[in-house]
Amino acid sequence: MLLQTATTIRNQHVKGPVAAGPENFLFAGCPELIGARLSYRRDEEIYGEAEEAEFVYKVVSGAVRTYKVLNDGRRQIGAFHLPGDLFGFESSTTHKLTAEAVTETVVLVFKRRTLEYFATRNVEVARQLWTLTACSLDQAMERLLLLGRKTAAEKVATFLLEMDQRMHPTGAISLPMTRRDIADYLGLTLETVSRTISQLQAEGMVALSSARQITVQRRSKLRELGSEDVYQ
Amino acid sequence: MLLQTATTIRNQHVKGPVAAGPENFLFAGCPELIGARLSYRRDEEIYGEAEEAEFVYKVVSGAVRTYKVLNDGRRQIGAFHLPGDLFGFESSTTHKLTAEAVTETVVLVFKRRTLEYFATRNVEVARQLWTLTACSLDQAMERLLLLGRKTAAEKVATFLLEMDQRMHPTGAISLPMTRRDIADYLGLTLETVSRTISQLQAEGMVALSSARQITVQRRSKLRELGSEDVYQ
DNA sequence: CGTTAATTTGACGGGAATCAAGGGGAGTGG
DNA sequence: CCACTCCCCTTGATTCCCGTCAAATTAACG
Numbered sequence: 001m002l003l004q005t006a007t008t009i010r011n012q013h014v015k016g017p018v019a020a021g022p023e024n025f026l027f028a029g030c031p032e033l034i035g036a037r038l039s040y041r042r043d044e045e046i047y048g049e050a051e052e053a054e055f056v057y058k059v060v061s062g063a064v065r066t067y068k069v070l071n072d073g074r075r076q077i078g079a080f081h082l083p084g085d086l087f088g089f090e091s092s093t094t095h096k097l098t099a100e101a102v103t104e105t106v107v108l109v110f111k112r113r114t115l116e117y118f119a120t121r122n123v124e125v126a127r128q129l130w131t132l133t134a135c136s137l138d139q140a141m142e143r144l145l146l147l148g149r150k151t152a153a154e155k156v157a158t159f160l161l162e163m164d165q166r167m168h169p170t171g172a173i174s175l176p177m178t179r180r181d182i183a184d185y186l187g188l189t190l191e192t193v194s195r196t197i198s199q200l201q202a203e204g205m206v207a208l209s210s211a212r213q214i215t216v217q218r219r220s221k222l223r224e225l226g227s228e229d230v231y232q
Numbered sequence: 233m234l235l236q237t238a239t240t241i242r243n244q245h246v247k248g249p250v251a252a253g254p255e256n257f258l259f260a261g262c263p264e265l266i267g268a269r270l271s272y273r274r275d276e277e278i279y280g281e282a283e284e285a286e287f288v289y290k291v292v293s294g295a296v297r298t299y300k301v302l303n304d305g306r307r308q309i310g311a312f313h314l315p316g317d318l319f320g321f322e323s324s325t326t327h328k329l330t331a332e333a334v335t336e337t338v339v340l341v342f343k344r345r346t347l348e349y350f351a352t353r354n355v356e357v358a359r360q361l362w363t364l365t366a367c368s369l370d371q372a373m374e375r376l377l378l379l380g381r382k383t384a385a386e387k388v389a390t391f392l393l394e395m396d397q398r399m400h401p402t403g404a405i406s407l408p409m410t411r412r413d414i415a416d417y418l419g420l421t422l423e424t425v426s427r428t429i430s431q432l433q434a435e436g437m438v439a440l441s442s443a444r445q446i447t448v449q450r451r452s453k454l455r456e457l458g459s460e461d462v463y464q
Numbered sequence: 465c466g467t468t469a470a471t472t473t474g475a476c477g478g479g480a481a482t483c484a485a486g487g488g489g490a491g492t493g494g
Numbered sequence: 495c496c497a498c499t500c501c502c503c504t505t506g507a508t509t510c511c512c513g514t515c516a517a518a519t520t521a522a523c524g
Contacts, residue, residue, distance in 0.1 A: 074381040090366065137365055384479075
């Protein structure tokens, strides 16, 4: 990874879409903070659990999964990070999850210490970093409700709506992850995910042009099925 | 605990244990920040989901649960807050969960805006507030793994170990919450929680002097059963 | 075009939920 | 002081959703 840093530091041009979000304003007024560009192949590890958290990452293109595993291999994906998303930002000095590229992925890397230095000098930056963490916490709370109390159908419906909103505000969803990834994100098995999607398709709520290309057909019906939190 | 420092300024006797943690140093150097003392009866609401987040709270004695509910009443408890814990601290202007007293509870209340004012003036306070949120996020990630991938026995074992650590580093655990609360925390039913605790008792891992008074007998065995995250 | 991975679908089983009933402890009022 | 009541907890019987095991189909890739 250090080798990679060396090679990619030269080509500074950033390609790919950068989603809107609070993180876009994060580095406002900090032109010194230029990240190095790094590429990862499919399934390549970006950082490991318990590793020192030296860098903070921003997805340029592709997708990243962060996860935890139990001793016997059971895996829980904490989050999928899509273009524009920041990840790897910890309060602790070590990472609490492992990060891997879901597909061919390009990220920008920032030195954590540099970021923290700016935070100590600029109150606004400090506030934005905190807001970022707090937003992740809100999302985590929503996921606790999903994992603890929703049925398989509700989980999948919620997932598809989330992806629909995050990837293409309109149009087909182009999923970068496998059914197994989705299963490990929702606390299900890949077979249950597959079966549930098939059923949603049979009921006309979604349409599949391929396994990874899904279009939401009846958003309101899907939303109803997703049984969101009462206040939301 | 600054909070506690604040209380002890005029009221020297603070009852109840105050857990150690990063929040204890939160308000160092801000003696102006004195919280009002409030009491809540069992099951009384402290704040509601979607309500404006005007205050931040610190548990003095008793216990608080924060939770979300689905439209049909299914409930997921996000966290239990014990003496010494801070809660209700949001990045958003509104609360994302409901907070209720589990038992007779006393809290200290602080104006959120005052806290934020100190954060803008003191970098160290800002950092501690961020650390607090980040720690909650780490705990949430651990709970995602539990809810998504652990069995009933593993969930209950993990819960008992957590409570044992948080309540009395040694000695019997005195649970303030019902079996239903535990179930809604672990994504189970109250019957399954009851059955599982009975089984742990039969296997000699824990001993019950009453339903709410539990002693861990074989911590290593229980920890093994809890199947913690590989790196932890 | 062959090889391998990903996905789908079916059959079956099991772990936890649901339904139901019985005990026990704390508080209350007679 | 004791009976009564209301929860809370425990335990049993049964159901069912989802996991497991298995196989076929499709897609991806060199």
